[in-house]
Amino acid sequence: MPLPNLSALLGKSSHHDRVxxxxxxxxxxxxxxxxxxxxVVAYFERLPEHNDPTVATYLVAETRGxxxxxxxxxxxxxxxxxxxxxxGARLVIMAWDARGAGRADVTSDRQFxxxxxxxxxxxxxxxxxxxxxxxxxxxxxxRLKTARGLSMGLDEANRRYERAAKARANPVAAQSNxxxxxxxxxxxxxxxxxxxxxxxxxxxxxxxxxxAVVAEAHLExxxxxxxxxxxxxxxxxxEIQDAVARSVxxxxxxxxxxxVQAEACFAxxxxxxxxxxxxxxxxxxxxxxxxDSYPWFDKDEFASVRRILRGMGGAR
Amino acid sequence: xxxxxxxxxxxxxxxxxxxxxxxxxxxxxRADEPLPLAGITHLVEHLAMHRHGxxxxxxxxxxxxxxxxxxxxxxxxxxVAFFDKLCASLADLPLERLGVExxxxxxxxxxxxxxxxxxxxxWRYGAQGYGLLTYNEFGVYRASADDLRGWTSANFTRDxxxxxxxxxEIPAELRLSLPAGTRRPVPEPTSALRGTPAYFHxxxxxxxxxxxxxxxxxxxxxxxxxxxxxxxELRLDAxxxxxxxxxxxxxxxxxxxxxxxxxxxxxxxxxAFNGFVDxxxxxxxxxxxxxxxxAVRTMALAGVDHPDYDKARLPAVALDLLTGRPVRTAAxxxxxxxxxxxxxxxxxxxxxxxxxxxxxxxGVIAETSGFVCAPATSESAVTGRRxxxxxxxxxxxxxxxxGVSVVDKSGQALTVRFADCAARLRWPDGxxxxxxxxxxxxxIEPTLYDxxxxxxxxxxxxxxxxxxxxxxxxxxxxxxxPQAQQRSSARWPARKITFAVVTPxxxxxxxxxxxxxxxxxxxxxxxxxxIILSMLLxxxxxxxxxxxxxxxxxxxxxx
Numbered sequence: 035m036p037l038p039n040l041s042a043l044l045g046k047s048s049h050h051d052r053v054x055x056x057x058x059x060x061x062x063x064x065x066x067x068x069x070x071x072x073x074v075v076a077y078f079e080r081l082p083e084h085n086d087p088t089v090a091t092y093l094v095a096e097t098r099g100x101x102x103x104x105x106x107x108x109x110x111x112x113x114x115x116x117x118x119x120x121x122g123a124r125l126v127i128m129a130w131d132a133r134g135a136g137r138a139d140v141t142s143d144r145q146f147x148x149x150x151x152x153x154x155x156x157x158x159x160x161x162x163x164x165x166x167x168x169x170x171x172x173x174x175x176x177r178l179k180t181a182r183g184l185s186m187g188l189d190e191a192n193r194r195y196e197r198a199a200k201a202r203a204n205p206v207a208a209q210s211n212x213x214x215x216x217x218x219x220x221x222x223x224x225x226x227x228x229x230x231x232x233x234x235x236x237x238x239x240x241x242x243x244x245x246a247v248v249a250e251a252h253l254e255x256x257x258x259x260x261x262x263x264x265x266x267x268x269x270x271x272x273e274i275q276d277a278v279a280r281s282v283x284x285x286x287x288x289x290x291x292x293x294v295q296a297e298a299c300f301a302x303x304x305x306x307x308x309x310x311x312x313x314x315x316x317x318x319x320x321x322x323x324x325x326d327s328y329p330w331f332d333k334d335e336f337a338s339v340r341r342i343l344r345g346m347g348g349a350r
Numbered sequence: 351x352x353x354x355x356x357x358x359x360x361x362x363x364x365x366x367x368x369x370x371x372x373x374x375x376x377x378x379x380r381a382d383e384p385l386p387l388a389g390i391t392h393l394v395e396h397l398a399m400h401r402h403g404x405x406x407x408x409x410x411x412x413x414x415x416x417x418x419x420x421x422x423x424x425x426x427x428x429x430v431a432f433f434d435k436l437c438a439s440l441a442d443l444p445l446e447r448l449g450v451e452x453x454x455x456x457x458x459x460x461x462x463x464x465x466x467x468x469x470x471x472x473w474r475y476g477a478q479g480y481g482l483l484t485y486n487e488f489g490v491y492r493a494s495a496d497d498l499r500g501w502t503s504a505n506f507t508r509d510x511x512x513x514x515x516x517x518x519e520i521p522a523e524l525r526l527s528l529p530a531g532t533r534r535p536v537p538e539p540t541s542a543l544r545g546t547p548a549y550f551h552x553x554x555x556x557x558x559x560x561x562x563x564x565x566x567x568x569x570x571x572x573x574x575x576x577x578x579x580x581x582x583e584l585r586l587d588a589x590x591x592x593x594x595x596x597x598x599x600x601x602x603x604x605x606x607x608x609x610x611x612x613x614x615x616x617x618x619x620x621x622a623f624n625g626f627v628d629x630x631x632x633x634x635x636x637x638x639x640x641x642x643x644x645a646v647r648t649m650a651l652a653g654v655d656h657p658d659y660d661k662a663r664l665p666a667v668a669l670d671l672l673t674g675r676p677v678r679t680a681a682x683x684x685x686x687x688x689x690x691x692x693x694x695x696x697x698x699x700x701x702x703x704x705x706x707x708x709x710x711x712x713g714v715i716a717e718t719s720g721f722v723c724a725p726a727t728s729e730s731a732v733t734g735r736r737x738x739x740x741x742x743x744x745x746x747x748x749x750x751x752x753g754v755s756v757v758d759k760s761g762q763a764l765t766v767r768f769a770d771c772a773a774r775l776r777w778p779d780g781x782x783x784x785x786x787x788x789x790x791x792x793x794i795e796p797t798l799y800d801x802x803x804x805x806x807x808x809x810x811x812x813x814x815x816x817x818x819x820x821x822x823x824x825x826x827x828x829x830x831x832p833q834a835q836q837r838s839s840a841r842w843p844a845r846k847i848t849f850a851v852v853t854p855x856x857x858x859x860x861x862x863x864x865x866x867x868x869x870x871x872x873x874x875x876x877x878x879x880x881i882i883l884s885m886l887l888x889x890x891x892x893x894x895x896x897x898x899x900x901x902x903x904x905x906x907x908x909x
Contacts, residue, residue, distance in 0.1 A: 157718040165631035181624075184715055189621035193588040197628075 052093045055294040055323050059093050066097055071107040071117075078116055088207035089291035091172040095123035118163040119173040125156035126179045153183045164197070174198035175208040182215055188222060191215040204238045206292050209247050217254045224258065227251050235277060241286030245277035246296035249303040253329055256306070265307035274303055275312060282319065298325040305339055314343040351660050351667065351677070357526045358508040362667055362677075363515045364660045370429050370517035373421035373665055374436065374526070377534045377672040378505035381415045381480045385773040385785065386819050389455065389487025390501050391418055396451045397498070398439040398506075402432065415483055416536060416602045417669055418506075426521035433513075437527045440506045445495045452490045459487055466611050467709075470560045473550050473724050474707050476542035476789040477772040480601070488775060492819045507531025512671045514664040536602040536673050542788045547706040548724040549716045556593070556613035557626045558709040561702045565606040567650075567686045568694035572702065573598035573608050574646040575638055575695065579629045580612055588625055590618040600666075602673040608702055619711045627708075627719045634703035638695040647687060654684045728790055731755035731763035737801040741832035747792075747799040749808060754784055754792045766792045768812035778823045782809060795830050849899040856892030863889050 053059045065073035074094075081087055094100060104121040107114070133149035134141055141149075157180040163173040174197050181191050191212060198208035209230075216222035216230050231251035238244035252274060256264040264270065278300055281287060301316035317340050330336045354361040359374075383390055392413045398420070399411050409422035409432055422432045468484060475481030508528035539562075563569045573596045580594035591612040600606045610630070614622035653659065659680050667677055678686075707724065710716045717723075734750025748755040753767035766786035775783040780796045794801065794809070863885040870878055 154715075154717050158720040161628065161631065161718060161720065162635070165628065165635040168632060168636065180718075184718065186620040186624065186715070187617065189588070189590050189618045190624050193583075193590070193621050193625055196587060 052089075052096070055325075056089065056291055059090060062090055062093060063097075066094060066100060066103070069103050069107075071103075074107070074120075075114075075116060084288065085291040086171065086202065086205060086207055088172045088175050088205070091120060091123045091176075092207075094120045095127045097124075100124055101128065115163045115167040115170060115173075118159050119167075119170050119176070122156045122160035122163060122173060122180075123176045125152050125159065126176050126183075129153045129156060129183060149183065153180050156180050157184065168197065169201045171198050171202035171205050171208065174201055175205065175211055178208060178211040178215070182211075182220060188215060188220075204234070204242060204244050206243045206246070206296075209234045209244060210250060210295075213247055213250055213254065218258055224255055227254060235280060238281075239286075240280060241284040241288065243281055243290065243292050243296040245281035246299050248277040249274050249300055250329075253299070253303050262306045265303060271307045271309060274300070274307060275309065278304075278312065278316075282316070294320065294323055294325060295327070298330055299328070301339075302329045305343070310343065310346055313339075314346055317343045351664075351679070353677075354520065356513065356520075356524055357528070358530070359511050359513050359526045359528065360671060361513045361515065361520070362664060362671065363520055364664060365518065366516045366658075366661045367518065369423050370426055370515065370521070371421070371423040371661075372429050372433070372513065372515045372517075373419055373668065374433060374511060374513050375420075375665065375668045375672060376418045376506055377416065377510045377536075378418055379414045379416040380482050381537045382505070382534060383482060383489065385477055385482060385485065385489075386492055386817050387489035387497060387501070388482055388485050388773075389489040390493050390497060391505075392455060392487055393448075393451060393490055393493055394418075394440075394443065394498060394502050394506070395420075396455065397443045397445070397447060398436060400444050400447055400451070401435055401439050415480060417672065419665065421665075426517075426523075430521050430523050430525070433524065433526060437525075440502055440528065443498055443502060445498065448493075448495060448498070452493075455487060455490050466554070466556060467558050467560060467609050469552050469554075470558060470609075470707060470709060472542070472789040473548075473709075474543060474560065474562075475540045476787050477785050478787050479537040479540050481540065481542065481789060488773075488819050488821065491821060503529065504531065505534060510534055510672075512668040514668045516661045516664060533672075533674075539601075539603065539605070540787075542725070543707065544725055545722045547703060547708065547719075547721040549708040549710050549719065549721040550724040550726065551712050551714075551716070552709050554709060554711050555616075556591075556611055557619075557623050557711070558609065558611045559626070559630065559706055560607055560609045561706040562601070562605050562607055563698055563701045563705065565600050565604055566694075566698065567683075568690045569606050569608065569698045569702075570598050571643065571646045571650060571687070571690055572633075572638070572695055572698040574649065575642050576608075576610055576630070576633060576702075578642065578646070579633060580610060580626065583629045584612050584614075584622060584625045588621060590614050590621040590625065600669070600675075602669070604675075616711070616713075619714050623710055623714045623716065624718070627721075630703065630706070631719075633699040638692055638699060640692050643690070643692055643695055647690065650687045651684060654680055654687060725788075727762045728755070728765035728786075728788075731757050731765050732767065735805065737799045737805065739832070740798055740800055743798070743832065747794060747801060749801070749805050751808075751812070753812070754794065754809070756792055764790050764792050766790060771813050771817060774813045774818045775821050776818055777821045779829055780806060781824075781829070784813070798830055798832055846903070849896065849903060852892060852899065853896045856889060856896050859885060859889045859892055 053063055062074065062077045065077060078087060078090065081090060094104075101121060101124045104117050104124060107117050129149050129152035132152055133145050156176065160173050160177050160180065163170055164177065167173070174194055177194050178191060178198065181194055195208060195212040198205050198212075202208075213227065213231060214220060216227045218224060218227075228251050231248045234247045235245035252265060252270055256262050265274070282293065282297055282300060287293075297316050297319050301313050301320065304310075304313035304316060324333065324336060326333045326336070352363045352365075354363060378391055380388070380391065395411045395413055395418055399409075402409060408424065409420075411418070411420045413419075420436055422429055424432075470484075471481045472484035477485070506528065507530060508526065509531045510533050511526075511528060513526065563572075577594065577596040580591075580596070584591040584594050591614050593611065593613045596608065596610040598606055598608055610626075612622050612626055656662075670677055706721070708716070708719070708721060732748055732750035732753040732755045734748050737747040737749065739745050739747075745756055745758045748757060752769065753765060753771075755763045755765040757763045766784040770787045771784055772787045773785045775785070782794045784792045784794070786792075794806075796806065863882065866885070867882055870882070
């Protein structure tokens, strides 16, 4: 049975949908719905080099029920590293769903056990994948998440990040994940957080998405201080604006997979930093695309900020 | 390399300049000993070397898993004298020295660690054969003069020995007067594992792995590739380890044991473990890089081409000769190194992975590797009389006619059946340790379990004296005592129930007392007056009891 398509049933497309963000993902979703494994393989094989396969992997991983298909597709994870990589990514999402979004002290023992159990399976599957295909950047990115969930510590996370960077130069999704581990809440420090973010931005070619992690680092710093006003400090704002100019604001910038996430993050940070003109520019670039993922967890906030910024743009 | 014979002993000779070097190797080692006599070979070695006293030339001896090796270097006359004295000592051990040498061995053991891979043998093989390398040499407490004479005459014979020499020539006066005997077969490998690849946790400062593969040049080269890969990943790239090393050792039965070790600080154990497993798995699953093979091949060929190659490998060749392996020339070995292909290496890597046993430091999650947990408990318990732990602990001792078990509340058990008992250690204070052939140990401490004299006597009937090792007395502080804390925690459930019963009953009593006292006006000495009086006292006692319990529970915060 094909997976139900709720938005199609309701007769409208969802604007925060990944396929709406990246229309070239549509054949992948179609292949998943049709349970057409050769088409899934073909999609990943034909994915252009400039697109980080991690984003397409997220699309698969966020598809409810897809794990049943992936366990058997193409001989299952035992005979195909792609099936293993996708299944591992799906299991990571399932693990966090089982845990719930709450802080550790409001999560029940049962939730933690389930979380732990699913992550262990994910780690086993992904460990086999990276052993067979060490160049699978999406699998290394997923392994960064399992390392964090299983509390393996900073050294192991560093090692995994280095392996991800060996698999693909300047891996944005892996950088964004590793950044979380470098936050004080996960055993890192503010110095390491910013040093890593700056290194990511400095090593990347102009116009690529990597400088967005500088904005993410400042946002995490602000969360750590418990005060978004941190972002309004002139040196912080200047660094964020510089990051925009080096990435999505650069003439060489091309909308590769992941650009919506980068633009949305910049919009959020610039908005809270008080740079409304800058935020409006980022919102304009997003067009009708809506995001409800990090850092825009509140969809209503996104909508109202966009409305306000559009109003300002009209007045200008 | 030239093969000779002296007095019936095969001799390997390599012509070389410099002083004469020689070694006499016997095919007996720790893996051949019965567990209750563990260390007896070492004792023989010490006694045999005693008459040499202080020597002004180099001489020493060692006991390995399957060989005992006496070696020396010096002038022809010194070497001849060394072996004359050695053979004379083996024919007539200075048994009057037994007590002193036992003490020396105990001192030597206390100063010697088991090595980083010290625990692996018992987990892989159990308490027999190659697994005995894990155990202390407690046989030295048991070994009698007769045991030593029997062990020497059975193993230290000319038919169970090989001599190697390097120098200008074999001294014409060299004699090896050893009795005739038989060549000892190599021990059969045993297994204590239920599946591999497996892991176990230990209190250790690094990650150690061993695995068993068919002996081959490819396996030797694989060991070097693994070392390079571990060093690159964990030392150069991740910077979590200082040491990353591997070892390749033929086991004597056509197989070889490959050991790999990386160290790490405790906070980096997780990274070291994951990096180790990733590297090991990657070699097994994606194969070996041709460039890596060429790198280790070049190093191996440089070793074979070295002018001292034959001289340096003499002890290893002597071991081959003793275990019935073919002796190859340097040219043959070089050809074999050149023939190794990437496919040969991949086959070794897959084999190495499939048979791996990994020692993981405590605190590291090892299930992530996909390895199975090596058995640390028995599959079942014996059925017999239960002796609960003193002080209300969670475990109980079960003594049956066919064995002993320690069981806990979760149903896990440690069991040693008398039929499969490898040794029983017995202390003068009444404690015993039963060691099963699978390596499981059941320790019976009369201070910890409610076990009486008849039950202890029953144990003596289970295991014959020949398997019992009389251990020296322990100092009182080494004898474990039940913990006082276990007592109070075990009594808590009862207190909870007591509280739940006492509180409402007291309430009921007080209510009845008030209503009865209000209704009745009894005269002095009447029965109902006594009833009311006792109810008063009971209510007061109940109130005090309930409030004491309540305060106690409040303090603990447990309801």
